[in-house]
Amino acid sequence: MKNNSNMSVLLKGILKENPVLVLILGTCPTLATTNNVAGAFGMGIAAMVVLVCSNMLISLLRKVIPDSVRIPCYIVIIAGFVTIVQMFVQAYFPELYEMLGVYLALITVNCIILGRSEMFASKNNVLRSALDGIGMGIGFTIALCAMAFIREVFGNASFAGIPIPFLEPYKIAFLVKAPGGMLVYGLLIALVYKITSGKAPLKTEFSCAGCPSAGSCHTGACMKKGEEQ
Amino acid sequence: MEVFKTLIIILLSSVLVNNYVLSRFLGICPFLGVSKKLNQAVGMGISVTAVMLLATAVTWPIQYLLLDKLGLGYMQNIIFILVIASLVQILELILKRFSPALHKGLGVYLPLITTNCAVLGVAINNINDGYNFLESMVSSLGCGLGFLLAMVLFSGLRSRIDESRVPAPFRGLAVTLIAASFISLAFMGFAGVVDALFA
Numbered sequence: 326m327k328n329n330s331n332m333s334v335l336l337k338g339i340l341k342e343n344p345v346l347v348l349i350l351g352t353c354p355t356l357a358t359t360n361n362v363a364g365a366f367g368m369g370i371a372a373m374v375v376l377v378c379s380n381m382l383i384s385l386l387r388k389v390i391p392d393s394v395r396i397p398c399y400i401v402i403i404a405g406f407v408t409i410v411q412m413f414v415q416a417y418f419p420e421l422y423e424m425l426g427v428y429l430a431l432i433t434v435n436c437i438i439l440g441r442s443e444m445f446a447s448k449n450n451v452l453r454s455a456l457d458g459i460g461m462g463i464g465f466t467i468a469l470c471a472m473a474f475i476r477e478v479f480g481n482a483s484f485a486g487i488p489i490p491f492l493e494p495y496k497i498a499f500l501v502k503a504p505g506g507m508l509v510y511g512l513l514i515a516l517v518y519k520i521t522s523g524k525a526p527l528k529t530e531f532s533c534a535g536c537p538s539a540g541s542c543h544t545g546a547c548m549k550k551g552e553e554q
Numbered sequence: 555m556e557v558f559k560t561l562i563i564i565l566l567s568s569v570l571v572n573n574y575v576l577s578r579f580l581g582i583c584p585f586l587g588v589s590k591k592l593n594q595a596v597g598m599g600i601s602v603t604a605v606m607l608l609a610t611a612v613t614w615p616i617q618y619l620l621l622d623k624l625g626l627g628y629m630q631n632i633i634f635i636l637v638i639a640s641l642v643q644i645l646e647l648i649l650k651r652f653s654p655a656l657h658k659g660l661g662v663y664l665p666l667i668t669t670n671c672a673v674l675g676v677a678i679n680n681i682n683d684g685y686n687f688l689e690s691m692v693s694s695l696g697c698g699l700g701f702l703l704a705m706v707l708f709s710g711l712r713s714r715i716d717e718s719r720v721p722a723p724f725r726g727l728a729v730t731l732i733a734a735s736f737i738s739l740a741f742m743g744f745a746g747v748v749d750a751l752f753a
Contacts, residue, residue, distance in 0.1 A: 357579035404632040434671040504738035511731030515723040
């Protein structure tokens with residue numbers, strides 16, 4: 326039974342609660358790094374490493390961190406891991422580092438990571454938090470790669486930098502540019518909704534859900550709190 | 555004159571050509587989230603501009619006078635995010651104490667900006683692009699105004715979308731993103747405008 330629930334923690338991030346396509350978190354890196362499959366994959370893995378590490382550490386420290394200053398604490402922990410990952414990528418994968426640029430540093434403010442820290446790691450034990458991090462990370466990577474595949478193959482007639490000659494005359498250059506990203510993302514969300522026939526909790530109200538502070542405010546609660554003050 | 559020209563180019567290119575929301579994908583979340591009503595969009599836009607300017611004014615000296623001098627360049631991420639988070643908190647306290655009216659208008663948006671990727675993005679990009687202090691401030695102003703422009707334009711479009719009948723799978727975020735894609739497509743038309751301005 327226990328194993329079963331652990332498994333579901335791991336699996337839910339991949340499809341049922343896919344962070345990108347269902348929870349609509351982390352939109353900025355999703356749009357910015359998906360014009361190339363290699364970049365998208367690198368981004369997904371980098372974010373997953375940060376997510377797993379920070380989830381575990383935050384889960385370990387969840388009884389130590391005072392409630393009132395938890396968000397700054399989480400941010401510092403996440404920023405620390407991002408710096409480590411950044412230095413690692415710069416040292417071993419300089420090409421990827423060039424490709425991702427500032428977005429690698431911006432993993433710090435990726436809503437998925439802060440959101441999972443707040444929603445999951447601060448309430449669960451280390452094992453479950455790590456599994457949640459892995460599941461969410463895989464879900465994030467898959468969604469990113471799917472989007473990058475569509476954009477790169479049809480927009481640039483190549484796959485991970487390798488040209489596909491027979492698609493060359495038909496490529497839609499618009500897809501690899503900024504507007505193409507938003508278009509493909511919109512279509513994918515609609516597709517996921519269609520496949521799950523509306524059973525997935527599609528957020529029609531996302532006034533706060535998508536924002537990086539979503540973790541601290543639980544879907545719109547932050548706006549209400551702001552108005553009360 | 556030369557300096558003035560550079561500043562104008564930086565300003566216009568960060569408002570129109572390299573618009574943070576529409577071509578660099580920074581700050582997408584508030585762009586999608588808080589653009590439902592015009593007054594909210596304006597409030598958020600102004601708050602983001604103010605925080606961007608303030609953040610740059612503080613992080614630029616920290617980078618060049620503190621981190622670089624001490625060889626702590628790798629601490630950039632941690633220091634910047636902490637500075638921005640505390641800055642927003644202090645700004646909120648100050649506004650609450652000295653200008654309750656302004657706090658009422660903008661205070662709601664401030665907690666949302668703490669971890670807005672556009673603000674951290676501007677601070678880091680200014681350093682990466684090697685701008686001097688004045689150029690950094692102008693670039694932040696441009697990014698903020700570009701954000702405001704995108705928010706205002708989009709809030710107009712949003713109200714039209716809300717009134718129209720959309721197929722079920724596209725309801726909500728999907729149609730919003732596709733609409734944003736069209737605005738972004740329109741902004742691509744500005745590419746090259748700024749370079750040609752002084753040519």
